[in-house]
Amino acid sequence: MTHPHPARVRTRYLSAPAMVRLVQTLGVEACLRGIAACIRDDFGRWPDFDKTARVANHSNVGVIELMPIADDTLYSFKYVNGHPKNTRDGLPTVMAFGVLADVATGAPLLLSELTLTTALRTAAMSALAAQALARPHSRVMALIGNGAQAEFQALAFQHLLGIEELRLFDTDPAATDKLVANLRGSGLALTRCVSTAEAVRGADIVTTVTADKTNATILTPDMLEPGMHINAVGGDCPGKTELHADVLRSARVFVEYEPQTRIEGDIQQLPADFPVTELWQVLTGQAPGRTSAAEVTVFDSVGFALEDYAALRFVHAQAQRLGVGETLDLIPDLDDPKNLFGLLQPRAAALRRAA
Numbered sequence: 369m370t371h372p373h374p375a376r377v378r379t380r381y382l383s384a385p386a387m388v389r390l391v392q393t394l395g396v397e398a399c400l401r402g403i404a405a406c407i408r409d410d411f412g413r414w415p416d417f418d419k420t421a422r423v424a425n426h427s428n429v430g431v432i433e434l435m436p437i438a439d440d441t442l443y444s445f446k447y448v449n450g451h452p453k454n455t456r457d458g459l460p461t462v463m464a465f466g467v468l469a470d471v472a473t474g475a476p477l478l479l480s481e482l483t484l485t486t487a488l489r490t491a492a493m494s495a496l497a498a499q500a501l502a503r504p505h506s507r508v509m510a511l512i513g514n515g516a517q518a519e520f521q522a523l524a525f526q527h528l529l530g531i532e533e534l535r536l537f538d539t540d541p542a543a544t545d546k547l548v549a550n551l552r553g554s555g556l557a558l559t560r561c562v563s564t565a566e567a568v569r570g571a572d573i574v575t576t577v578t579a580d581k582t583n584a585t586i587l588t589p590d591m592l593e594p595g596m597h598i599n600a601v602g603g604d605c606p607g608k609t610e611l612h613a614d615v616l617r618s619a620r621v622f623v624e625y626e627p628q629t630r631i632e633g634d635i636q637q638l639p640a641d642f643p644v645t646e647l648w649q650v651l652t653g654q655a656p657g658r659t660s661a662a663e664v665t666v667f668d669s670v671g672f673a674l675e676d677y678a679a680l681r682f683v684h685a686q687a688q689r690l691g692v693g694e695t696l697d698l699i700p701d702l703d704d705p706k707n708l709f710g711l712l713q714p715r716a717a718a719l720r721r722a723a
Contacts, residue, residue, distance in 0.1 A: 377699035382480040382683060386693045390683065391484065393690060397527045400520075402686070404492035404528060406678035414648040416440070417674060421628035424605065429453055431605050437673035443469045444677040446482050450605065452579045461516060461579050462486060468680040476698055478684045482676065487517050489679035490671060491524035493624075494599045497667040498529055498573060500650045500657040501622060502597035506572035507532045512564050512586055513578035513602060514538035514547040521575050521601070522547075526556055529573075533557040537567040565591055576610040578602040583637075586610040589618060594662040603634045604670040611666070613637040619664040622647050622657075624672035633668040644668070 382390065391399050410417075422435040430451030437444060448464035455461060464482035469475060498506070509531045511518055515538070525531040534556050538544045548558050561567035568574050568591045576586045579602060587598065589612055598619065603609040611634045621644045623629040635642060647667070649655035658665055687693045700711055 376701050377475045379476045379696045379698040380478050380684065380687055380693050381696040381698075382478070382687055382693040384481040384484065386687075387481050387484050387683070390687060390690065390692045391488070393692070394686060396488075396520075396523055399488050399682075400492050400495070400524045400527055403489050403679050403682050404496045404524075406682045407489070407493055407496055407675055408651060410674055410678045410681075411648040411651050413439075414646075414652070414674075417677075419625060419674070421625065421631065422673065426605070435671075435673035435676055437677050438471060441471055442477075442677070442681070443471050444673070444680050446486075446673065446676040448482065448486065450579075466676055466680055468677075468684055478680060478687075479696065479698065480680060480683060482679075485679050485683060486671075486676070487520040489675050490517060490601065490669075491520035492528075492679075493671075493675050494521055494575065494601060494667070494669060495524040495528035496651075497622065497647055497669070498525065498597055498599060500647070501665040501667060502529065502573050503595050503658065503661055505530070506597070508535065508571050509533070509573040509575060510535045510537070510561075510564075510567040510571040511547075512537050512567060512574065512576045514540075514543040515577070515579055517577050517601065518543075518547050519550050521577060521599075522551060522556060523554065525573065525575070526554065531556070531573070533559065535559045535561050535567040535569075535571055537561045537564050568593075568596075571596065573597045573599060575599040576602050578610055580608075583607060583609050585612040587615055588612045589614040592618060592664055594664070596664050597658075598664070598666045599669065600634055600666060601669050603632070603636075603668070605632050606636060608632075609634045609637060611668075616642070616666060616668075619666045620645070620659075621666045621668055622650065623668050624670065624675075628672060629668055629670050632670045634666075635668055 416439045418438050422433045424433045432449045435446040446466040464486050466482040468478040511534050536544050600610050623644045645655050650657045
């Protein structure tokens with residue numbers, strides 16, 4: 369049977385250069401605000417999603433993961449790696465791409481780079497959590513780890529929280545040099561520090577975003593000050609932590625998706641009954657965030673698939689609006705959807721070449 373008007377699947381493709389054009393057109397601040405708004409909206413309807421912890425394949429040098437999630441309208445997944453030693457070979461530590469698909473048909477709507485987008489969505493998520501958990505009028509942030517994600521974190525906290533001063537430390541001084549050069553003209557006051565302890569002294573917010581796949585103790589209990597909010601971003605797989613366990617015991621801890629964070633987050637160091645609160649409950653008013661000015665709060669961030677779903681929604685809408693990217697024939701066009709083999713017939717192939 370030949371269908372007179374065969375359905376065609378057109379998938380929008382956003383390459384890395386296309387994503388750069390999209391972000392440059394909109395501006396980093398607008399992208400951070402837009403992605404944060406989409407994350408807030410989607411976390412606000414948390415029960416609507418079919419959720420699972422990401423599927424991870426670990427090696428002795430890194431990890432490769434798939435992160436799927438869906439509601440009754442859209443499905444998304446992200447492919448992402450984490451290889452801390454990659455920079456020695458001139459490769460990024462994190463590389464990612466993702467898909468947004470129509471649940472009703474299964475048709476892929478978007479195939480997109482997610483390396484740059486992951487940095488934006490991680491920073492947007494950090495700032496969104498801090499809006500709920502940090503003290504109002506926080507103005508000073510320590511940024512421990514000045515690598516590929518650092519500028520995005522800095523700008524998200526500047527634009528979404530009003531951070532004015534950054535206190536910087538990295539074990540690699542060249543990373544801090546890079547960060548200072550990239551943030552020149554941003555309006556942020558930048559202070560280089562010689563240690564984590566110096567950087568966190570007097571900070572309202574402490575963001576740790578280190579890459580080494582080790583059980584590290586970047587932040588120790590003696591560095592805590594009343595009222596600090598700790599945004600722990602770097603610990604995101606088994607065997608990789610940033611916070612001393614007693615830092616967690618001294619604070620109220622908030623997570624994205626508890627079953628995943630128990631395995632991957634800093635709370636992997638603690639018993640399974642250690643109390644945590646999922647952030648969606650705070651954002652929807654079902655649980656309190658910060659309860660006093662002196663309370664220490666921790667966002668044990670590992671990155672969850674719903675954040676990528678929200679980011680893909682945002683970039684898909686903006687790419688369509690601005691006409692950025694290209695259309696891919698990712699799925700075959702079939703005159704008869706039951707006749708896939710017909711694509712291989714000489715006449716069909718010739719007709720398609722002519723078209």
